[in-house]
Amino acid sequence: RDACRYYIGWMNLSMRTVVGYGKLPPISCENCLVAPYTICHPTAKDAPQEVCASRREIRASAAGRTLLRDGEVPESVGILFSGWALCYKQSGDGRRQIISFLIPGDTLVLESLHFPNLSIPYSVKALTALSSCIFKTDDMVALMGATDVQRRELFHAQHRYMMSLHQRLFDLGRRSACGRLAQLLLDIYNRLKERDMVTVGNSFDFPPKQEHLADALGLTTAYVNRPLPQLRRNSVSSL
Amino acid sequence: RDACRYYIGWMNLSMRTVVGYGKLPPISCENCLVAPYTICHPTAKDAPQEVCASRREIRASAAGRTLLRDGEVPESVGILFSGWALCYKQSGDGRRQIISFLIPGDTLVLESLHFPNLSIPYSVKALTALSSCIFKTDDMVALMGATDVQRRELFHAQHRYMMSLHQRLFDLGRRSACGRLAQLLLDIYNRLKERDMVTVGNSFDFPPKQEHLADALGLTTAYVNRPLPQLRRNSVSSL
DNA sequence: CGCGACCTTGATGGTGGTCAACATCCGTGG
DNA sequence: CCACGGATGTTGACCACCATCAAGGTCGCG
Numbered sequence: 001r002d003a004c005r006y007y008i009g010w011m012n013l014s015m016r017t018v019v020g021y022g023k024l025p026p027i028s029c030e031n032c033l034v035a036p037y038t039i040c041h042p043t044a045k046d047a048p049q050e051v052c053a054s055r056r057e058i059r060a061s062a063a064g065r066t067l068l069r070d071g072e073v074p075e076s077v078g079i080l081f082s083g084w085a086l087c088y089k090q091s092g093d094g095r096r097q098i099i100s101f102l103i104p105g106d107t108l109v110l111e112s113l114h115f116p117n118l119s120i121p122y123s124v125k126a127l128t129a130l131s132s133c134i135f136k137t138d139d140m141v142a143l144m145g146a147t148d149v150q151r152r153e154l155f156h157a158q159h160r161y162m163m164s165l166h167q168r169l170f171d172l173g174r175r176s177a178c179g180r181l182a183q184l185l186l187d188i189y190n191r192l193k194e195r196d197m198v199t200v201g202n203s204f205d206f207p208p209k210q211e212h213l214a215d216a217l218g219l220t221t222a223y224v225n226r227p228l229p230q231l232r233r234n235s236v237s238s239l
Numbered sequence: 240r241d242a243c244r245y246y247i248g249w250m251n252l253s254m255r256t257v258v259g260y261g262k263l264p265p266i267s268c269e270n271c272l273v274a275p276y277t278i279c280h281p282t283a284k285d286a287p288q289e290v291c292a293s294r295r296e297i298r299a300s301a302a303g304r305t306l307l308r309d310g311e312v313p314e315s316v317g318i319l320f321s322g323w324a325l326c327y328k329q330s331g332d333g334r335r336q337i338i339s340f341l342i343p344g345d346t347l348v349l350e351s352l353h354f355p356n357l358s359i360p361y362s363v364k365a366l367t368a369l370s371s372c373i374f375k376t377d378d379m380v381a382l383m384g385a386t387d388v389q390r391r392e393l394f395h396a397q398h399r400y401m402m403s404l405h406q407r408l409f410d411l412g413r414r415s416a417c418g419r420l421a422q423l424l425l426d427i428y429n430r431l432k433e434r435d436m437v438t439v440g441n442s443f444d445f446p447p448k449q450e451h452l453a454d455a456l457g458l459t460t461a462y463v464n465r466p467l468p469q470l471r472r473n474s475v476s477s478l
Numbered sequence: 479c480g481c482g483a484c485c486t487t488g489a490t491g492g493t494g495g496t497c498a499a500c501a502t503c504c505g506t507g508g
Numbered sequence: 509c510c511a512c513g514g515a516t517g518t519t520g521a522c523c524a525c526c527a528t529c530a531a532g533g534t535c536g537c538g
Contacts, residue, residue: 173457
């Protein structure tokens with residue numbers, strides 16, 4: 001039962017599919033454990049009832065379901081409560097590039113808050129079973145503009161996303177397989193850590209399959225394994 | 240004198256450094272040939288004097304000069320009038336990834352209009368001698384918000400940039416050297432064409448060196464040459 | 479027990495990296 | 509006008525990294 005478990009440096013990722021994925025959020029945002037890590041945490045803290053009030057739906061999606069298709073104009077915004085999702089682009093012949101992994105607390109889709117009526121540049125699909133709180137885009141935009149702290153929070157979130165996009169461009173262009181893998185794992189680790197989803201021993205659930213890692217890193221499934229032993233042993237220089 | 244001239248498919252790029260780079264824009268936006276292709280073209284068309292009025296400076300920069308450094312907060316916005324610039328990220332050990340090439344009419348830097356007080360995620364440097372119209376960021380933001388068409392134009396420009404970033408992510412991760420090269424050249428061709436910078440015979444000036452192409456495509460200088468003959472011959476399938 | 483999903487590992491080959499030699503172009507200065 | 513030197517483009521030889529294919533292993537599940 002300890003297989004499918006990686007010890008990479010000091011990280012300890014469990015690749016089991018955990019039963020908890022997809023469990024539903026509470027009715028009230030007041031007690032929501034994820035709320036402090038979402039885009040609307042300032043409002044959720046000061047006036048949680050406002051957030052709940054504009055929520056339209058609590059939606060559960062099965063693993064593998066496509067939530068948004070490249071080029072569509074999303075008509076609603078979701079806040080991921082439980083489970084993972086992934087953003088990707090796919091070409092006609094099946095090649096897929098994963099842009100980013102979304103974890104609980106992330107917004108689905110951040111772009112639509114800035115470009116409410118424009119198409120999104122990637123598809124979104126549920127990696128595991130997941131649940132999310134759904135808002136009408138306009139309502140969420142209004143919520144975001146209501147207070148100064150909230151507006152600033154949105155800006156910073158969008159800015160962080162921009163930074164990470166440019167970083168990923170650098171990684172894909174100028175890093176070896178090993179470096180890209182380390183970078184991706186570290187990034188996910190940090191984001192999970194921020195959200196209290198890393199338990200003692202630096203261990204955390206990690207639902208992506210090697211197939212997903214490969215598509216995120218611009219590699220092939222089989223090759224993802226090669227750099228792993230090296231990473232497992234110790235920290236590596238010149239990634 | 241026809242060397243340093245590529246015929247790639249139907250494209251005809253001249254890699255000479257052209258003397259015209261860096262020539263200064265007119266004092267009045269009314270007669271500016273580039274204005275129709277800039278971010279502020281709606282205002283420049285309806286009320287050109289407003290644009291000129293808020294311009295602070297006409298600035299010329301020598302080739303190779305660094306205009307903005309990764310992580311800085313830009314205090315002004317420029318509209319590129321003549322010459323090329325490039326946006327890139329660089330790591331401590333010298334590896335460089337070019338994010339995008341900026342051509343006349345492009346905004347320098349588009350991000351700062353959306354995140355006026357936040358740092359930019361890349362450095363910007365003059366690829367050729369160049370000249371640009373400089374505005375205080377706040378003034379430009381105000382100009383952008385003045386009319387509906389202008390606001391929409393800004394949104395669409397930012398949206399286009401987002402789309403192209405995601406596209407480049409896919410290209411770097413999932414395309415061969417040949418495909419990436421073709422994609423980049425086509426992209427530049429289209430942008431130049433839009434701006435009337437392609438003359439008869441599909442020929443245009445192309446100041447980037449192979450070094451720049453390599454850094455943009457995630458390749459090495461020497462290897463950029465390999466796919467060229469293949470592209471020259473004809474259009475290629477399965478890029 | 480058997481099956482399917484996934485991870486692991488080996489063998490082999492191609493794409494692209496690295497290094498070096500050479501060609502070409504262009505500006506500079508004699 | 510020519511000689512020289514530096515920057516850049518071109519090409520070859522060789523090798524490393526990663527892709528591809530295939531076989532086998534492990535785990536969870538019915």
